[in-house]
Structures are given as structure tokens and as C-alpha cells.
Amino acid sequence: MSALAAVTSKKKAARFVGYAFVLPAVLFTAIFDYFPMLDGIWHSFYRWNGNNIEIFVGLGNFKEILSDSVFWTSVRNMLFFLVCNIVLMLPTLVASIVLFRIKHSRWQYAYRVLMCIPMFIPGIVIMLLWQxxxxPQYGFLNQLLASWGLENLQQLWLGDPAMVKWCLVFIGFPWIGSIALLIYLAGLQNLDSSIWDAAAIDGASPLQRALSIEIPLLKGQFKLNLISVLAGAVTGYNLQLVVTNGGPGFSTTVPGLYMYQHAFGSVNADYGYASAVGLLLFLIALLISLLSMKFIRSEE
Amino acid sequence: MMKNTAEFGKHLFLIVLGLLLLYPLILMLQMSVKNTEQIVYDFFGLSGPFHLENYARAWEEVSPMIWNSVVMAGGSAMISVFVSGLAGYGFGKLKFVGKEPLYWLIFAKMMLPGVLNLIPSFVLAWKLNLLNSYFAVILFAVGGAQPFWVFVMRTFVQGQPKELFESAKVDGAGEFRTFLFLAVPLLRPVLTLSALNVFINVWNDYIWPLVTIQSFDKRPITTGLAYLATTHVGEYGPLMAGYVIASVPLVILFSLGMRQFVQGLTGGAVKL
Amino acid sequence: MLAASLSLTVMLAGCSSNKTEEKSPSASSTQPTASSASASPTASGSIPSDKEFKIKLMSWHGGEEQYGPAYNNAFEAYMKLHPNVKIEHLYQPNANNGYTKLLDTQFVSHEAPDAMMLPNQDAAKYANQDYLLTLDGYLQLPSAYNSDQATWLDTFKGGENSFSSAKSGNKYGAIIMIPVDGGPGSSPLIPFYYNKDIFDKAGITEVPETWAELLEACQKIKDLGIDPVAADGNRFLQWMDAFSGYQLEPGHVANLFDEKYRIKEMKVDLRRVAIATGMYKADDPVEAASLDLMKEFSQYWQQGWAAINEDQAKQIFLLGKAAIYMDGNWDYSYFEKNIKGFTFDVMPFPVITKETTPFASEMLPVAGDQQSGGWGLNKDLEKDEEKLKVVLDIFQFLTSKENQQTMSDEGVFVPVVNNVDVTSKIQAFIATDKNKIASNQLNEVPLFNESTDGKAILQLWLTGQADKAATMNKLHEQAVNNVKKKIVEALDNEVGVPSQIKTLEAQLEELNSTNAPENVKKATEDSLAVAKLKLEFYQQFADAAK
Known part of the structure; x- marks a missing residue:
């Protein structure tokens, strides 16, 4: 065997090695992410109960969804939660900047540990606790108000359609996302320290510094976190499912829950209809993601 | 002076924030040792008698669920970290035809919301005969974790100095050995972070196990706790004790992997 | 004797799986003697005794409540009788539709238990998806544990007639569940548990018997500063709408159609066609009246009711923070055990009188006319004849007189079979002479029943966020969408009534060629006749319904 041939065969082998490395991830993504997605698109044109009824209905499901006022109510509710969730990205951003400015490494480490705590209490526990x-009759909040002699401030909380959405948002208090925080922090720490020295000499105020240096530099990280917040707000419904089941009335029904309720546990269960809702949501989330990417350009 | 005030302000801010993050834990703990009367009529009181038997009752019901959750979350984390680590190395360091399209295939899924997947995934799990088995949770969790973590791993692998890997080549180490003995130790913080993150996501997941795990003895803690809340109406003490118990494994895990967890991302610029 | 009953059970299992075994002609005459051995261990001869069986049964009755122990003790007794059978009683609570959600997924993956407790509506749903066995054939044969009647079916209170409503919901027009608790004789209306101490304090000396008196009593309680009713936005709402509607204008829907269609089995079909064709309108005055009734009552419900579920409402009643809570007999022992600070009693659902609304019939739905639910059997059992035999044997045991006596005392429920004494605690749950509305005449709030989000829509109306017209229009819009789909399905050759007729005809042919028992044939013929009537009915209105 000539040396040249040996090199070529080695190169060939190397090529195959590449596939071997990425194949598992590609397969997992294809089978468990893409296949269900395509299957969902396919079935959204059917009336389908998962078993014996599978009737092609064309755009029938979409027509029905778009003419259902409950769906539109759920979209409005979703927009409310969407805006809240975007605004509530701020505490995490602020916390990460403050944390970054703590130069004492021991303290910084301790605070970082503290900020990771929300991840370690199962979300469901927080939801059930808040429920x-x-x-209103025997819960903690109204008792607290009563013990302060503030009975007139007592509320129905989840029972008040005007208040229930805010109550759900408040369950996330104080709105610290641990992974997002770590991503921001890593971003700040990776920057060249000369930037900070220059800023210190400038004599800029802490707020000016945040606005002119840190936040612009975190755009890339912000975008990454934004995508997950957007997708979560448009398509998520864990909270609504567990705490209010969409009520009272439709005041906390979101499209994801609307989809869920049409698929599981309803006497009129229709997976095709639910898939069609899913497809619409998917398109909305995609559109919002793309738009937001267009508006925030990251530094290269 | 000015400087000290600013420094003090930062610490105060973070301490208050930390305390606010702890409140659910504190409420849970104090409710877990009281009976219903004490909770409803004397929410703040901690005068006793303390009902530690709440824990005994809760343990009986919660302990099997903890095992289920550990198996599902642990299995998902291990497989996922292996798969995404390999792929990150492959995409970050190796050369092969079609590398870019394949990477984009995975990366693009990160931008595509998963909501459409619930029902077809359920049907897929059913057709693959996975319903009611731990694998229904594990395989889908691994699949769901790939796009983000392959992206992160690739970023980290690309961030490592090239010479490091080149020197290994000279030694004649096989690609897989380079990965295992050179890349894995280098990437240990981010690998640990990824494992912990997948673990926690599976641990906290509610809807997917709700629809796929039907057997009573295979339920994870999320659906199990929700189930207990409806079967033990008004028994807040034991319920809270159950919640506390359910949080313990994560606290243990966290204290083991704490350093990696809080520092795992510092080695690379994860951004878009 | 034993041999006779053995071959019968084999035959039974064969019914549905093309297996043809010669039936001994004297079977029905010998049966009484065979089953008189019922409670004695020799009866174990009726199921295979040389093999271990593991049977999974699922209900929403937990271990600590009364039904749970009643069932568990009965299962224990059965396992003692048949040591080779192991019964596992699975428990899944109903709250948040958890029970049906679980079953939905279990059925799809063929992981469902061997038998599961189901209300009529859910049983019909699963039968229509072909997940449940049709049981007519088995019920037409004698029970191994009850010698009162020639057939198992006849040992049930009200016999075959008591199943007609259960039959009407599914496309086979067949019996698809075996009732074990809460049989005919129980009032179709759920009563109110009330706090006697609060009633005394409010000066209510007579228990309210009419709707007007109920409201009066509530006002007195409200004047004390106490919430009269512990309500919730889920189950309570569903019940209240149904129960206030039931008493109004009997025959309101049925009388829209030709007399021959006004049979119990077609109640749901009539309702659907009435809505789809516009004969039953969005502003139906009777359904509107039931909405008004509820609205008036809702001023006495505790604040924030719409956001809580029945379990949280129960907690409010239990803590003495509300005077009245609507609940079934299944929670009686729970209240006995857990109510500590006050005494409680139960009052029947009041009668709505003409002073409240001109549509009032001043009657309640007829007493115990119908079985309201029972245990469905998993269709997958067909694949395992011996196991099926065991499951059927368990239910024959559960519906024996002796077991029903024990179980109904312990579980505080109305027994499902004849000749069993009832406990005094159950009186408020049993129908009286006011229960007179025949079930084919019953007006079942059609728009609400056929809507998708009925409860949420009612929440908006009752909390003043939507007016009556908007409420009814929304209910109507959803109902029309749903019933139209149902009608298309009913007429579909693959999955609808035509296919059901084909199946029944094939069954009948097979029964004829195998010399099956007359009553089995008769039951199939009847189902076929109903199916044909249904098809005729749907075809007649198909165009109008589009």
C-alpha cells in the first residue's frame, strides 16, 4: 500500500468518523422533534380521534378555529402573558449585571448559588402552593390582610377575572431565570477587561454604564433568551393548566391550553383539530421569533 | 464613601433578591409541620405541637415517585449529554461532507416551537410502544434537548485552542479517544451543566409524563404530587411535607454539581 | 349442575369471538340450582381454578372513602373465594377530568385496566371508539351468584328497561357497562349537604322543599354574614345547570318529532338533530329560564367560586365557612368522619314551582328509571377468553344479593339489584313520589350539553361578564358545530350507524346459524331495530342538518 493510499483511506475514515459523531444527535432530532412536527402538520387537515375516525376535512379545522371566539380570547390572553414575560426578562438582566459588578469572587459565587435556587424547587410545587x-376563603393572602386589619383590601385573586392574569404572572415572583442569568453572566465575563477599565476612567454612572456598555454587549445573549421566552409564552400553558384550567370563564385560557383541552379529556376529543391549533401556534411563534430577530441585531 | 454605598447597595439588592427566592421554601417548611387547623386558622403561628408524622405519611407516598423521577431524569441527562457532546465535537472540530446542512437541521429546530409536537409525539410514543415506560420520557427528552445543547457544545468546542487537538493527532490518538480523553475533561463544566439542566427539565416536566405515564407505580413526582393534591384534599400538612421531600433530591444534586453548574457557561460565549 | 354452569360460561365467552359451542337446551331450567351454590366455595368451579389471574379494575373511589373500602372488602371476599384470582383496584381521582384523561391515553395504548367505572356518557364515548365490550349477550345469561331470575339482566332493579338510557348513548345501542353501585331508586338529582348549626342560627326550622324556599333560606344565611352555598366552577355548575333544567317543560325536545322517534334510546339523537336543523334555537325560552334560575341562585354562592374546583369548595363547607354543599352519597362517610365543629344532614334537591317560572312542571325526573353508570369491560378481554370469564364472574359476584347488602350498607349507596334493604342514611338520595318525569320526556339543557366549553361560558354569564343573549349564542354556536360533526359521523358508512347496522346484522345471522338463546337473539334484534330507526331518522333530517 502506498503512502498516498494510506492517507486517502485515513481521510475517508475520518469522514465517516464525523458522521458517527453527529449521527445520534441528528437521529434524535429527526425522530423525536421533526417527525412529530411534520405528522402534526399532516393531521391538522383531518378530523381524527386517534383511533377509528380519520376523515380528511381540508381547511375545515382552521376555519372552525378562526371563527371560534374562544380561540381569539385565548390569543388575546396569550399576548398579555407575552408582553409580561418580555418585560419580566428585566429582573434577570439587572440581577446579572449587579452580580457581575461584585468583584469579590467568594461573594459573587455565593450569590450565584442563591440565584440558582428557583431551579431546584419543582415548578408544580410553586403552582400548587400559590393555588x-x-x-379567598381560607388562603394565606386574605388572612394576611385580615391580620393587618385590611379586610377591605381582600381580593378574590384567582376568582376575579380582572385580576387572575396578574395573579398568574405574580406566581413567577421575583422572576429570576437561572439559566438566563448564567448565560448573561458568562457573556459579561468573557469580555475583554479593558472595556471596563475604560469605562471606569470615563466616570460614567452605574446606570449609564449598564445602558452604554453592558446591555449592548449582551445583545446576543439577550436574543437567545428572548427566543425561549417568546416560544414559552406563545406556546406554553403549564401554569394555566395547573392553577386555573383557563378560568374563570375564559380569562386565562391560552391557545396552548385550548389545544390541550380539545385533544385530551374532552367528550368531543379531536386530535386533528388540536393539531391544527398547534400548527397555528407554531406559525405565530415562528413569526414573532423571526420579527424579533430582525429588530435586534447582534454584534459580530 | 460613595463607593462603599454603591457596594453596599449591590449586596443589599442581591441579598433581598435571594431571600425572595427562598420564600416558597420557607412557607413549605413551616406548613409541613402543621395540621390543617393550624394552617388555616393560624397561618403564621409556629407554636406547635409540630406534626412530624406528616413526613412519615408523605414519605410513604412520595418515595416511589422520587425513584421514578430519578430514573427518568438521570437516564435522560446521561444519554443527552453523551449525544450532544459527541455532536458538538463532530460539528465543532471534524470535517465531513454535509456538515453544515446537518448542523442547520438541528440548529433550526431551536427556533421552531414545540407546541405542535404534543399530540403527534404522543401518537408516536404509542406506535413505538413506548407509552407507560420510562423510555417515553427519556427518548423524547433527549430529542428535545439536542438543538440547544448541540449548539452550546459546538460553540465551546470551537472556543478551545486548535493546537490542543492538533497535538493529540500527532500522538496518533483515534478521534474517539481524543474526544474522550481530551475534549471531555476540557468541556467538563459545560457537560455537567447540560446534564444538570436536562435532569432538572425532566424532573420538573408535567404535561408529557401526565399523558404518557399512566401506570400508578411509574409516576414521576410532578404528576404524582398533583395527584396527591387531589386525593388528599385539605391535608395541607402532609402535602407540603411531600413537596419538601420532592425538593430534596434536587438540592443534593445541586450541592454535588454546584461549581460546574454556576460556572459551566463561563467558558464560552453563548449567544445568537 | 356445576358442569352445566361451566359450559355456559365457556359459551358466554364464545359469544363474541366466533367460537360456537353447543348450548345445553336445559341450561336455563337448571340454572337456579346451579347458582344457589353461589356463595359457597364450590362456585369457584365456574372459572378456571388451575390458573393464576391478575385482574386490574379502576375506579375513582379512593381507599379512604366509603366506596373504596366497600369495593375493596368485596374484592377481598371474592379473592378468598377464588384464591387464584388477584384483583388490583386502581384509583384515579376525577378532579380536573383526570380520570377520563388517563383513560383516553390508556385506551389508545391498550394499557387500560380490564374493567373501569364509567358514567353513561363516558361509557358511550369509549364504546363508540370500540374500546368497550358490548355486554347484552352476557347479561342475557344467568348469573352464577344470583338465582332470583332466569337471566343476570333481570336481577337488576328495573331489569332491561333500566339500561335503555345507557344503550341510547352508544352507536351499538348496546349495554356497555355493569352497574354495581347507585342503582335505580336513587334520585337523578344530587342533594345538598347542609350545616345544621348555621341553619339553626339563621332560624331556618323547616328544611326547604321548593326552589323558592331554598332561596329564602339562603337569604337568611346571607343576612348572618355567612356564605350560603359552597359552589365551584366545575362540577357544581354542571349539576346546577342540568338539575334546574330537568324540571322544566318535559317533552320540550321530544315533541318536536314524530311519536315513533320519541324513545329513550334516541333521546340524544333527537337533541342533536333539533339543534342542527334549527328546530331548537339559540334563544330557546326553556333553556333561557334555566339560566335565569341559576343566575338568581348564584348570588348566594361564595365569592370567587368560578376559580375553584369541587374539592376546594368541599373544604369551604368542611371548615364551616358555607352552609350548603352539593354532593353525592359517595361522600357521606367522608363527612361523617371529617366534620368536627358542627352537625350536618342532607336535603333533597328542591322542586321548582310555578311561582318561580311558568315552565316549571313541579315534578322531578322519574325515580330510578335508569342505570346511571357502571363498569365498562375492556374490549381487549376478547383476546383472552379465560380472563374475560373471570372478570364477568367478579361482576356477577359483586351484583349478588348478599354482596350488594354488605356493600350498600358500608358504601352508603342504593343497591343495584332487587330484594336488598337500604340504609336510612341514604333516604335523601332516594327518589320520592315527586319524581315523575319520564326519561324520554326529560329536557336535558341541550345547548349546554352539546357545547364544548359550557361551564366556562356559564361562568361568564353568572359573573356578569356576558349577557344572556351572548351566552346562549355562544353555547348554540359550539353546539351546532359539534352536533353537525356528530351527524356526519352517524351517517358515515365506515364508522356510523350504517356500519353498526351491518355489524348487528352479521351478529344476528351468526346467532341464527348457531342456535343461540332466544333472548340473546331478541336483544340483538331490538338493537338492530333501534339502529334502523336511527338511520331512518338521521337520513330524514340529513339535508336540513347540513
Whole structure:
């Protein structure tokens, strides 16, 4: 075997090695992410109960969804949560900048540990806890107000259609996303320290510094976090499912929950209809993601 | 002086924030040792008698669920970290035809919301005969974790100095050995972070196990706790004790992997 | 004797799986003697005794409540009788539709238990998806544990007639569940548990018997500063709408159609066609009246009711923070055990009188006319004849007189079979002479029943966020969408009534060629006749319904 041939065969082998490395991830993504997605698109044109009824209905599902006022109510509710969730990205951003400015490494480490705590209490526990706290008759909040002699401030909380959305948003208090925080922090720490020295000499105020240096430099990280917040707000419904089941009335029904309720546990269960809702949501989320990417350009 | 005030302000801000993050834990703990009367009529009181038997009752019900959750979350984390680590190395360091399209295939899914997947995934799990088995959770969790973590891993692998890997080549180490003995130790913080993150996501997931795990003895803690809340109406003490118990494994895990967790992302610029 | 009953059960299992075994002609005459051995261990001969069986049964009755122990003790007794059978009683609560959600997924993956407790509506849903066995054939044969009647079916209170409503919901027009608790004789209306201490304090000396008196009593309680009713936005709402509607204008829907269609089995079909064709309108005055009734009552519900579920409402009643809570007999022991600070009693659902609304019939739905639910059997059992035999044997045991006596005392429910004494605690749950509305005449709030989000829509109306017209229009819009789909399905050759007729005809042919028992044939013929009537009915209105 000539040396040249050996090199070529080695190169060939190397090529195959590349595939071997990425194949598992490609397969997992294809089978468990893409296939269900395409299947969902396919079935959104059917009336389908998952079993014996599978009737092609064309755009029938979409027509019905778009003419259902409940769906539109759910979209409006979703927009409310969407705006809240975007605004509530701020505490995490602020916390990460403050945390970054703590130069004492021990303290910084300790605070970082503290900020990771929300990840370690199961979300469902927080939701069930708040469900109890909000109860108007025997819950904690109204008792607290009573013990302060503020009975007139007592609320129905989840029972008040005007208030229930805010109650759900407040369950996330104080709105610190641990992974997002770590991503911001890593971003700040990776920057060249000369930037900070220059800023210190400038004598800029802490707020000016944040606005002119840190925040612009975190655009790329912000975009990454924004995408997950957007997708979560447009398509998520865990909170609504567990705490209010969409009520009272439709005041906390979001499109994801609307989809869920049409697929599972309803006497009129229709997976095709639910898939069509899913497809619409998917398109909305995609559109919003693309728009937001267009508006925020990251530094290269 | 001015400087000290600013420094103090920062610490105060973070301490208050930290305390606010702790409140659910504190409420849970104090409710977990009281009976219903004490909770409803004396929410703040901690005068006793303390009902530690709440924990005994809760343990009986919660302990099997913890095991289920550990298996599902642990299995998902291990497989996922292996798969995404390999792919990150492959996409970041190796050359092969079609590398870019394949990478984009995975990366693009990160931008595509998963909501459409619930029902077809459920049907897929059913057709693959996975319903009611741990694999229904594990395989889909691994699949769902790939786009983000392959992206992160690739960023980190590309961030490593090239010479490091080149020197290994000279030694004649096989690609897989280079990965295992050179890349993995280098990437240990981010690999740990990824494993912890997948673990926690599976641990906290509610809807997917709700629809796929039907057997009572295979339920994870999320659906299990929700189930207990409806079967033990008004028994807030034992319920809270159950919540506390359910949080313990994560706290243990966190204290083990804490350093990696809080520093895992510092080695690379994860951004878009 | 034993041999006779053995071959019968084999035959039973064969019914549905093309297996043809010669039936001994004297079977029905020998049966009484065979089953008189019922409670004795020799009866174990009726199921295979040389093999271990593991049977999974699922209900929403937990271990600590009364039904749970009643069932568990009965299962224990059965396992003692048949040591080779192991019964596992699975428990899944109903809250947040958890029970049906679980079943939905279990059925799809063929992981469902061997038998599961189901209300009529859900049983019909699963039968229509072909997940449940049709049981007519098995019920037409004698029970191994009850010698009162020639057939198992006849041992049930009200016999075959008591199943007609259950039959009407599914496309086979067949019996698809075996009732074990809460049989005919129980009032179709759920009563109110009330706090006697609060009633005394409010000066309510007579328990309210009419709707007007109920409101009066509530006002007195409200004047004390106490919430009269512990309500919720889910179950309570569903019940209240149904129960206030039931008493109004009997025959309101049925009388829209020709007399021959006004049979119990077609109640749901009539309702659907009435809505789809516009004969039943969005502003139906009777359904509007039931909405008004509820609205008036809702001023006595505790604040924030729409956001809580029935379990949280129960907690409010239990803590003495509201005077009245609507609940079934299944929670009686729970209240006995858990109510500590006050005494409670139960009052029947009041009668709506003409002073409240001109549509009032001043009657309640007829007493115990119908079985309201029972245990469905998993269709997958067909694949395992011996196991099916065991499951059927378990339910024959559960519906024996002796077991029903024990179970109904312990579980505080109305027994499902004849000749069993009832406990005094159950009186408020049993129908009286006011229960007179025949079930084919019953007006079942059609728009609400056929809507998708009925409860949420009612929440908006009752909390003053939507007016009556908007409420009814929304209910109507959803109902029309749903019933039209149902009608298309009913007429579909693959999955609808035509296919059901084909199936029944094939069954009948097979029964004829295998010399099956007359009553089995008769039951199939009847189902076929109903199916044909249904098809005729749907075809007649198909165009109008489009």
C-alpha cells in the first residue's frame, strides 16, 4: 500500500468518523422533534380521534378555529402573558449585571448559588402552593390582610377575572431565570477587561454604564433568551393548566391550553383539530421569533 | 464613601433578591409541620405541637415517585449529554461532507416551537410502544434537548485552542479517544451543566409524563404530587411535607454539581 | 349442575369471538340450582381454578372513602373465594377530568385496566371508539351468584328497561357497562349537604322543599354574614345547570318529532338533530329560564367560586365557612368522619314551582328509571377468553344479593339489584313520589350539553361578564358545530350507524346459524331495530342538518 493510499483511506475514515459523531444527535432530532412536527402538520387537515375516525376535512379545522371566539380570547390572553414575560426578562438582566459588578469572587459565587435556587424547587410545587395561598376563603393572602386589619383590601385573586392574569404572572415572583442569568453572566465575563477599565476612567454612572456598555454587549445573549421566552409564552400553558384550567370563564385560557383541552379529556376529543391549533401556534411563534430577530441585531 | 454605598447597595439588592427566592421554601417548611387547623386558622403561628408524622405519611407516598423521577431524569441527562457532546465535537472540530446542512437541521429546530409536537409525539410514543415506560420520557427528552445543547457544545468546542487537538493527532490518538480523553475533561463544566439542566427539565416536566405515564407505580413526582393534591384534599400538612421531600433530591444534586453548574457557561460565549 | 354452569360460561365467552359451542337446551331450567351454590366455595368451579389471574379494575373511589373500602372488602371476599384470582383496584381521582384523561391515553395504548367505572356518557364515548365490550349477550345469561331470575339482566332493579338510557348513548345501542353501585331508586338529582348549626342560627326550622324556599333560606344565611352555598366552577355548575333544567317543560325536545322517534334510546339523537336543523334555537325560552334560575341562585354562592374546583369548595363547607354543599352519597362517610365543629344532614334537591317560572312542571325526573353508570369491560378481554370469564364472574359476584347488602350498607349507596334493604342514611338520595318525569320526556339543557366549553361560558354569564343573549349564542354556536360533526359521523358508512347496522346484522345471522338463546337473539334484534330507526331518522333530517 502506498503512502498516498494510506492517507486517502485515513481521510475517508475520518469522514465517516464525523458522521458517527453527529449521527445520534441528528437521529434524535429527526425522530423525536421533526417527525412529530411534520405528522402534526399532516393531521391538522383531518378530523381524527386517534383511533377509528380519520376523515380528511381540508381547511375545515382552521376555519372552525378562526371563527371560534374562544380561540381569539385565548390569543388575546396569550399576548398579555407575552408582553409580561418580555418585560419580566428585566429582573434577570439587572440581577446579572449587579452580580457581575461584585468583584469579590467568594461573594459573587455565593450569590450565584442563591440565584440558582428557583431551579431546584419543582415548578408544580410553586403552582400548587400559590393555588392555596390565593384561596379567598381560607388562603394565606386574605388572612394576611385580615391580620393587618385590611379586610377591605381582600381580593378574590384567582376568582376575579380582572385580576387572575396578574395573579398568574405574580406566581413567577421575583422572576429570576437561572439559566438566563448564567448565560448573561458568562457573556459579561468573557469580555475583554479593558472595556471596563475604560469605562471606569470615563466616570460614567452605574446606570449609564449598564445602558452604554453592558446591555449592548449582551445583545446576543439577550436574543437567545428572548427566543425561549417568546416560544414559552406563545406556546406554553403549564401554569394555566395547573392553577386555573383557563378560568374563570375564559380569562386565562391560552391557545396552548385550548389545544390541550380539545385533544385530551374532552367528550368531543379531536386530535386533528388540536393539531391544527398547534400548527397555528407554531406559525405565530415562528413569526414573532423571526420579527424579533430582525429588530435586534447582534454584534459580530 | 460613595463607593462603599454603591457596594453596599449591590449586596443589599442581591441579598433581598435571594431571600425572595427562598420564600416558597420557607412557607413549605413551616406548613409541613402543621395540621390543617393550624394552617388555616393560624397561618403564621409556629407554636406547635409540630406534626412530624406528616413526613412519615408523605414519605410513604412520595418515595416511589422520587425513584421514578430519578430514573427518568438521570437516564435522560446521561444519554443527552453523551449525544450532544459527541455532536458538538463532530460539528465543532471534524470535517465531513454535509456538515453544515446537518448542523442547520438541528440548529433550526431551536427556533421552531414545540407546541405542535404534543399530540403527534404522543401518537408516536404509542406506535413505538413506548407509552407507560420510562423510555417515553427519556427518548423524547433527549430529542428535545439536542438543538440547544448541540449548539452550546459546538460553540465551546470551537472556543478551545486548535493546537490542543492538533497535538493529540500527532500522538496518533483515534478521534474517539481524543474526544474522550481530551475534549471531555476540557468541556467538563459545560457537560455537567447540560446534564444538570436536562435532569432538572425532566424532573420538573408535567404535561408529557401526565399523558404518557399512566401506570400508578411509574409516576414521576410532578404528576404524582398533583395527584396527591387531589386525593388528599385539605391535608395541607402532609402535602407540603411531600413537596419538601420532592425538593430534596434536587438540592443534593445541586450541592454535588454546584461549581460546574454556576460556572459551566463561563467558558464560552453563548449567544445568537 | 356445576358442569352445566361451566359450559355456559365457556359459551358466554364464545359469544363474541366466533367460537360456537353447543348450548345445553336445559341450561336455563337448571340454572337456579346451579347458582344457589353461589356463595359457597364450590362456585369457584365456574372459572378456571388451575390458573393464576391478575385482574386490574379502576375506579375513582379512593381507599379512604366509603366506596373504596366497600369495593375493596368485596374484592377481598371474592379473592378468598377464588384464591387464584388477584384483583388490583386502581384509583384515579376525577378532579380536573383526570380520570377520563388517563383513560383516553390508556385506551389508545391498550394499557387500560380490564374493567373501569364509567358514567353513561363516558361509557358511550369509549364504546363508540370500540374500546368497550358490548355486554347484552352476557347479561342475557344467568348469573352464577344470583338465582332470583332466569337471566343476570333481570336481577337488576328495573331489569332491561333500566339500561335503555345507557344503550341510547352508544352507536351499538348496546349495554356497555355493569352497574354495581347507585342503582335505580336513587334520585337523578344530587342533594345538598347542609350545616345544621348555621341553619339553626339563621332560624331556618323547616328544611326547604321548593326552589323558592331554598332561596329564602339562603337569604337568611346571607343576612348572618355567612356564605350560603359552597359552589365551584366545575362540577357544581354542571349539576346546577342540568338539575334546574330537568324540571322544566318535559317533552320540550321530544315533541318536536314524530311519536315513533320519541324513545329513550334516541333521546340524544333527537337533541342533536333539533339543534342542527334549527328546530331548537339559540334563544330557546326553556333553556333561557334555566339560566335565569341559576343566575338568581348564584348570588348566594361564595365569592370567587368560578376559580375553584369541587374539592376546594368541599373544604369551604368542611371548615364551616358555607352552609350548603352539593354532593353525592359517595361522600357521606367522608363527612361523617371529617366534620368536627358542627352537625350536618342532607336535603333533597328542591322542586321548582310555578311561582318561580311558568315552565316549571313541579315534578322531578322519574325515580330510578335508569342505570346511571357502571363498569365498562375492556374490549381487549376478547383476546383472552379465560380472563374475560373471570372478570364477568367478579361482576356477577359483586351484583349478588348478599354482596350488594354488605356493600350498600358500608358504601352508603342504593343497591343495584332487587330484594336488598337500604340504609336510612341514604333516604335523601332516594327518589320520592315527586319524581315523575319520564326519561324520554326529560329536557336535558341541550345547548349546554352539546357545547364544548359550557361551564366556562356559564361562568361568564353568572359573573356578569356576558349577557344572556351572548351566552346562549355562544353555547348554540359550539353546539351546532359539534352536533353537525356528530351527524356526519352517524351517517358515515365506515364508522356510523350504517356500519353498526351491518355489524348487528352479521351478529344476528351468526346467532341464527348457531342456535343461540332466544333472548340473546331478541336483544340483538331490538338493537338492530333501534339502529334502523336511527338511520331512518338521521337520513330524514340529513339535508336540513347540513
Amino acid at each position: 392555596f395561598l390565593y384561596n
